[in-house]
Amino acid sequence: MSAAVASLAPAAPLERSTRFAVVRRFGRRPPAVLGAALAFAVIVMAVFAQVLAPWAPAANDFSAILAPPLAPGHLLGTDELGRDVLSRIIWGARVSMQAGVLATLLAMVVAVPIGLASGYYRGVLDTVVMRLVDTLLAFPFLILAVGFAAIFGPSLQIATLAIGLVQIPKQVRIARGEVLSLREETFVQGAVADGASDAFILFRHILPNVANTLLVQATVLIPYAILGESTLSFLGLGVQPPTPSWGVMLTAAQAFLSQAPWLALVPGITILVTTMSFNLLGDGLRDTLDPRDAGR
């Protein structure tokens, strides 16, 4: 019996040759490659901020207050306190990536096991979980985030927590939906007949088969979390000044719109390019990894 089941099992996710095929397919999509390269650049910027930034993020150059871009020593100009915009953008990448990656991890780590169990066991557990998920979806992101900031005080950690938690219901739904169709597959039915434990089936057979969908979801979540962090910081509910964050920079820039428009343009374009790069990467991964799209 177990030999028969083993022959049915397609659970081994990606063989080496398949992996090469995936990389080749991905490489044939220029927007996806561009997205991956830009996203990588932002990650490098965040990790090596200390080395890459020409100035400390809070260092003031009082001889160059509101200096325009290309001013000596300040490639992207300075703000109203003479702080180097380029350096603050580089340090801001660290804040954005921290929020993006941690919020995504939080959402995935909590949502995936709940979604897997809910879809696999169905019954009362599924009904309760889905009812809760529907209720939590009724709270718009900013209402929840504002509530969190009110309870715990505004900070990057709380903003990250709020962004991650808000995503959980949606991710539970996605993971559950995947499991609902997988549990009817022959290789899962075979494993059940073979007497495999639920945990073994969930983690050995089902999880590897939903991994692609989850990876794509994670890539889509990162730009969403980056936008969320900058929005919350812009509203004063996230990172607090003087910590450099792209959202905080934009809040301060509002007072100098006609005088120093670059203060608003540079962080805005940085957020746009960053989120767009992760969106392109996510689109590319989905087209490459989603079996329904394969061979198109």
Add this chain to the structure above:
Amino acid sequence: MTRYLLRRAGGSLIALVLASVIVFVGVRSLPGDPAVALSGEGRDPAVINAIRVKYGLDQPLPAQYLRWVTLAAVGDLGSSAKTGAPVGRIVLERIPVTVQLALMSLFAAMAIGIPLGVLSAVRRGHIPDYVGSGVALLGLSMPTFWLGIVLILVFAITLRWLPASGYVSPFTDPLESARRMLLPAIVLGSGFGAVLMRQVRSAMVESLQADYVRTARAKGLSEARVVGIHALRNSLITVVTIVGLELGALISGSVVTEQIFLIPGFGRLVLESISTRDYPLIQGVALFSAAGYILLNLLVDVLYSLLNPRIRVSRFSA
């Protein structure tokens, strides 16, 4: 059909009750004792005690919840801790402003998203498709608050065509009201328009390959009729779905948009209630937004099932 509607309404009612519990527990978790906050500067223990008894704060939490939810069910959401005005009235005064903004942004999103989606699908793989997809990607990736700042910079500060902020009621001066709402509506509608464009495009691509479209073409109908009447009509159901899915984003977006353009709507009230730590107002605002979302979603679902009987049947049997 009646059974489906009843089932759907029952689900919404349960979600509403659960949402009220979450709001109640959330507000009770806020730091500080509401009785002390309401007692003012004096902090007289006798006054604090009297306030506790008056508002039922000396009761156990379940009793407090029942009292609050019973009053909320008949429209009594308490009074603002700062102004003393009824919370229900404050919220209802702000709602029409946000509804006007939301409707104008929906219109802006549809005016951009639907034609762009149709054009991209019809000219799939050609320049219009790439341009359309590029615009949609921009709309999805752009922070709304930044778009607001850029539009103010270009149209209000540089060109001086439109006002940078402020609100005028459409009942006072409809033209000025529309002029002031134009930039905020574009900002709020940009993300929605991008999602709409993508969905309309993929729905149209599918429709254009369907048998009934081939039949329509075989009958000799003009391409405009095939696309405009046959394919588009069947793709428009997507618009209803997206409206339902994007309602939450619309409420969140209104908070940011109203803050940038200084519009005195519901979104701005959310931030004001937090910055003044007005707990009864926070509670009312959170409950109102959750209830509004749940009820609007129910409406969208009902509308959806009326438009597409297949969905009704499959959901019912699920």
